[in-house]
Amino acid sequence: MAWNEPGGNGKDPWSGKGGDQGPPDLDEVVKKLQDKFGGIFGGGKPSRGDGSIGGGSGPGSKSIGFLVGIAVLVWLASGIYIIDAPERGVVLRFGAYHETTPPGPHWHIPFPIERVIPVNVDQITSFRHKAQMLTRDENIVDVEFTIQSRIQDAADYLFQDRDPDKTMRDATETAVREIIGKSDLDFILTQGRGAIADRIKVGAQGLIDDYKAGLMITSLNMQPAKPPEQVKSAFDDAIKAREDKEKLENQAEAYANDGVPRARGEAARRIADASAYKDRVIAEAEGDASRFLAILKEYEREPKVTRERIYLEAIESMLGQTSKVMLDTAEGGGNSLMYLPLDKLIQGVEQGRVGRGAASSNTESSRAPVETTKFRNVDRTRGVR
Known part of the structure; x- marks a missing residue:
């Protein structure tokens, strides 16, 4: 029976006193504990009746305090x-x-x-995901992804999810099925690989964040997708045709980039030539008109003199560039006095001698004055007769 139940007479099992005596004295309990420990280590004496403790400053108490202090320091240092x-x-x-x-x-x-x-949180972990997926146009395609990730939030990684790595795999597979299911097979097999990988990465990361798995996808690479083996040859031909198309388009674009500037430059050059020709023709026409008007004024004042001057200028312009002159000796020209430019004839002969030792081109050019001189001598002889 409990001490405080009816019939227990209110006896306290600790003090042996009745229940009406109140709780035990705390100071008395502490004194009893000190007496027990002092007796065990032999450094203290039983407490006196007046409440004082004898021998409390002995060597045993100091050793205990020192050991306790060291233990506390070691415990704190372990933190x-x-x-x-x-x-x-x-x-x-x-x-x-x-x-x-x-x-x-x-x-x-x-x-x-x-x-x-x-x-x-800096360690990179990677895994591969390979599966057959159904596309939007109801075709089956084999896809393979390489995913790399690291821990983004250490607390979430440890406590928010029981298996964060499995959560990331499931989220990646869900995103792959969703994105592949919304894409056509031709787009997946050709130019859509990069765009699909980016969309899958964004979708998978969103699911991981929703589950608070504490992981972050650093990279997601999509390997070239493969069609089913039954239609692989047909798809290979289609891919080759697309590659040829892109090649021809690039060549055409390169030709256009090269030909258009060249054509524009040629057009600009021709326009500049035409403009220069126009200016030259106009200037020549204006000059001829001005010269004709000037001659007209002179002709109106002195017609005979002007005609003779024009005749002499025309003869000079025509005969000044020729090396042969034919004279009519039958009609009173037999007594005509011939002018022989001896200095130029001698100069031509000397040039012919010097040019004999030179190249063939120089030799041919040096013979022209000599031949001209011979023809003039023949003509002169005919004129004297």
Whole structure:
């Protein structure tokens, strides 16, 4: 029967007194404990009746205090920890998440109150995902992806999801099925690989964030998709035809980029030539008109003199460039006096001698004055007769 139940007579099992005596004295309990420990270590004496403790300052009490102090210091020092650069420290207090510490030295309340879990947030993990997917145009295609990820939030990675790696795999597969199911087979097999990979990465990351898995996809690469084996040859021909089309388009574009500027330059050059020709013809026409008007004025004042001057200028312009002159000796020209330019004839003969030792082109050019001289001599002889 309990001491405070009816019939227990209100006796306190600790003090042996009745229940009406009140709770035990705390000072008396402490004195009893001190007496027991003092007797065990042999450094103290039983407490006196007046409440004082004898021998409390003995060597045993000092040793106990020193050992207790060292133990406390060691316990406190065990709370010092260092987090490396690629890690984050997740601090747990009484088993619950408390905080996340950055790299560097830190201190936490030692065990069993707090403990620290270091998590490497820079380590890259990768996995492959390969499956057959159904496209929007109801074709089956074999796709393969390589996904790389790292821990983004250490606390979420440890406590928010039971298996964050599996969550990421499931989220990636869900995003792949959704994006591939909304795309045509031709787009997947040709130029849509990069766009599809980006869309899958965004969709998978959104699902991972919704589940608070604490992971971040750093890269998602899509390998070249393959059609089913039954129609692989036909798709290979289609892909080759598209590649030829792109090649021809690039060649045509390169030709256009080269031909258009060249044609524009040629057009500009011809326009400039035409403009210069126009200006030259106009200037010549204006000059001829001005010269004709000037001659007309002179002709109106002195017609005979002007006619003779025009005749002489015409004869000079025509005969000045010729090396042969034919004279009519039958009609009173027998007594005509011939002018012989001896200095030029001698100069031509000397040039012919010097040019004999030169190249064939120079030799041919040097013979012209000599032949001209011979023809003039023959003509002169005919004129004298």
